[in-house]
Amino acid sequence: MNRRRIAGAVLAVAAVTVLGVTLASGMQRASGDTTPAATGPVTQARTGAAPPLRGRTLTGARFDLTTLRGKVVLVNVWASWCDPCRQELPVLAGAQRRWSADGLEIAGIDIRDNAESAHRLLTELGVQDLRSVADPQGTAAVAWGARGVPETFVVDRAGQLRWWAQGAVDAAWLEQRIPPLLAAS
Amino acid sequence: MRLRRLLLLAVAAVLLAAAGTAVWRSAAPRPETAHGIAEGLLCPACQGESVAQSQSPMAAAMRDTIDQQLAAGRTPDQVRQFFVDRYGEGVLAEPGYDGIGILLWLVPLLAVAAVVLIVLRQRRRRPAAPPDRDPRTPAPPIGRARMWDTVAVAVIALVAVVAFAGPDHDSADPPARAAADSTSSLLTLARSLEGQGRYAEASEVYRDVVAQRPDDRTRLRLAFTLLRSDRAAEAATTAGQVLHDSPGNTEALLLLGLARRASGSPDATTTLRRFLKAAPDDPAAPEVRRLLARS
Numbered sequence: 419m420n421r422r423r424i425a426g427a428v429l430a431v432a433a434v435t436v437l438g439v440t441l442a443s444g445m446q447r448a449s450g451d452t453t454p455a456a457t458g459p460v461t462q463a464r465t466g467a468a469p470p471l472r473g474r475t476l477t478g479a480r481f482d483l484t485t486l487r488g489k490v491v492l493v494n495v496w497a498s499w500c501d502p503c504r505q506e507l508p509v510l511a512g513a514q515r516r517w518s519a520d521g522l523e524i525a526g527i528d529i530r531d532n533a534e535s536a537h538r539l540l541t542e543l544g545v546q547d548l549r550s551v552a553d554p555q556g557t558a559a560v561a562w563g564a565r566g567v568p569e570t571f572v573v574d575r576a577g578q579l580r581w582w583a584q585g586a587v588d589a590a591w592l593e594q595r596i597p598p599l600l601a602a603s
Numbered sequence: 604m605r606l607r608r609l610l611l612l613a614v615a616a617v618l619l620a621a622a623g624t625a626v627w628r629s630a631a632p633r634p635e636t637a638h639g640i641a642e643g644l645l646c647p648a649c650q651g652e653s654v655a656q657s658q659s660p661m662a663a664a665m666r667d668t669i670d671q672q673l674a675a676g677r678t679p680d681q682v683r684q685f686f687v688d689r690y691g692e693g694v695l696a697e698p699g700y701d702g703i704g705i706l707l708w709l710v711p712l713l714a715v716a717a718v719v720l721i722v723l724r725q726r727r728r729r730p731a732a733p734p735d736r737d738p739r740t741p742a743p744p745i746g747r748a749r750m751w752d753t754v755a756v757a758v759i760a761l762v763a764v765v766a767f768a769g770p771d772h773d774s775a776d777p778p779a780r781a782a783a784d785s786t787s788s789l790l791t792l793a794r795s796l797e798g799q800g801r802y803a804e805a806s807e808v809y810r811d812v813v814a815q816r817p818d819d820r821t822r823l824r825l826a827f828t829l830l831r832s833d834r835a836a837e838a839a840t841t842a843g844q845v846l847h848d849s850p851g852n853t854e855a856l857l858l859l860g861l862a863r864r865a866s867g868s869p870d871a872t873t874t875l876r877r878f879l880k881a882a883p884d885d886p887a888a889p890e891v892r893r894l895l896a897r898s
Contacts, residue, residue: 433717434757438764440710497660499791499798530660531798542886556664557671563689565647566661 459570459585468493468573469561473551476528476536481551484577489523490599491573492592495559496526496550498535500567504543506586511545513592520600521575526550529559529567574599635679637669643696644686649788653696659788660795786815793824802831819845819852826858835865853882857891864894 471483471493483491494510496503514524528536528550540546553559562571565584572581572595581595641655648661655666665686672682686694789812796805806828812821822845829838839862845855860874875891882888 430753430757431760433713434760435764436706436710436713438761440706441761441765497798499660499794501794530664530795532800534800535798555667555671556660557668560661560664560668560689564661565690566659 459583459587459591461581461583461591464571464579464582466579468571468577468579469563471525471527471551471558471562473553473558476533476540476550476552479549481525481549483525483573486523486525487577488575489521490517490575490596491523491525492596493562493571493573494524494526495529495562495564495567495569495571497529497531497567498539499531502586503568504539506568506588507540507543507545507548509587509589509592511543511548512589513596514547517596517600522596522600524548527553527559527562527564529553529556529564572596572599575602637666637673640669640673640679640682641666643683644694645696647690647694658792660791786812790821793828797824797828802828806832806834819849819855823852823854823858826855826862830858830862830865833865835862838862839866839868851881853878853885856881857885857887860891 468483468491471481473481475481483493492510492513494506496507510524510526513522526548531552531554533552536550536552540548551558559567559569563582568586570581570583570587571579574580580599583591638655642653644654644665646652646654646657646659646662646665648659649657652662654662654669656662668685669682672685673679677685683695789808793805793808793812796802796808806825809821809825809828813825822841826838826841826845829835829841839859842855842859842862845852846859849855856874856878860871860878863874864871872895875895878885879888879891879895
């Protein structure tokens with residue numbers, strides 16, 4: 419009888435542990451919207467080859483990411499209907515001016531937007547120099563694994579993904595991550 | 604008594620048959636549609652909504668991706684794998700059959716088995732009650748008290764296990780997601796509609812947002828979308844209200860002027876001149892000057 423009771427207790431503990439681990443694994447699943455914390459973008463180091471990105475830019479030119487191999491490429495997912503993008507786009511334009519001679523290229527993915535609104539915003543912000551691939555269906559952004567706007571991916575000179583940021587990046591974020599990649603040959 | 608038992612058995616048999624049919628039907632192979640695949644994926648930008656249900660632009664982009672991939676001849680499994688490769692296992696609404704996924708499938712089954720086992724054991728024990736006990740004295744409450752103790756300990760243990768095995772919320776990274784509030788998701792929807800040029804629909808959504816949060820910025824978006832959907836009089840009223848609350852708001856002045864102009868009001872020119880005087884360097888100023896020169 420005593421042995422049965424011990425076996426019962428062991429079984430009960432095992433059941434509680436399994437149930438607890440199950441619930442905990444559920445809690446580990448990400449949930450919620452993509453609003454980043456006030457302290458800055460949520461950043462993760464990434465590895466692996468950058469997904470392809472090719473298409474027409476907002477000005478109608480052809481774009482293919484593979485032609486930029488050898489450069490550090492910052493891929494930014496944005497849209498004219500996204501409020502934080504308004505603050506972020508001038509920061510990106512500043513980064514382009516500052517580091518383009520050292521090998522930085524900036525490529526936007528303008529998702530689920532109409533070209534007119536996108537042009538209007540770029541003109542309003544004075545950042546018409548920023549090149550963006552028009553992605554009216556958002557499928558290019560999905561291929562990059564974007565979860566919302568704005569999001570930023572950084573690709574190194576070898577075409578490998580290095581960083582992924584959810585939320586608007588700022589000058590400090592760029593300062594911390596871009597120069598080391600530009601310095602690497 | 605016998606009849607009651609038979610009835611219970613019949614009910615149990617019907618329930619089992621229904622459950623079996625449901626399992627068989629859901630497991631039976633059937634052609635999967637794009638909508639079916641979207642229902643099996645969780646929208647990464649939303650809270651507990653599937654890609655099929657969500658109104659968010661990202662979910663719409665994912666639906667278009669599914670269509671595109673199916674049109675390119677990919678199988679539903681390949682499409683799902685495409686999303687798992689980019690968003691992780693968590694994008695699947697149903698857990699997988701390996702790793703922690705198998706646990707999520709097994710736990711409910713084990714729980715049911717445990718309950719059945721306990722019930723059967725209790726039933727077997729019942730006739731073993733001491734026959735010499737006086738029926739007037741109540742049964743000693745120790746057994747029941749012990750049971751409640753066990754339940755309490757189990758609950759505490761469960762909470763402890765969840766607390767230890769759960770994610771660490773004090774990590775250095777800020778929390779990835781803030782709680783979604785309905786106003787902000789409505790606002791995203793309205794902006795998305797506006798971005799797609801669907802001004803009439805966007806204005807309806809902005810109106811709902813303004814009802815909950817009447818800030819100047821949203822009211823001006825409402826005025827703008829009303830103006831673009833040929834409801835200039837309403838646009839003028841909304842812009843006028845913003846201007847009344849914030850007399851220095853030049854955007855409100857601009858929208859009021861444009862709305863008055865669109866509705867043929869004689870005050871339009873005066874209002875637009877006031878705008879030019881207040882904000883001569885506004886990006887819209889050259890266009891307004893052109894409009895005034897034309898009229």
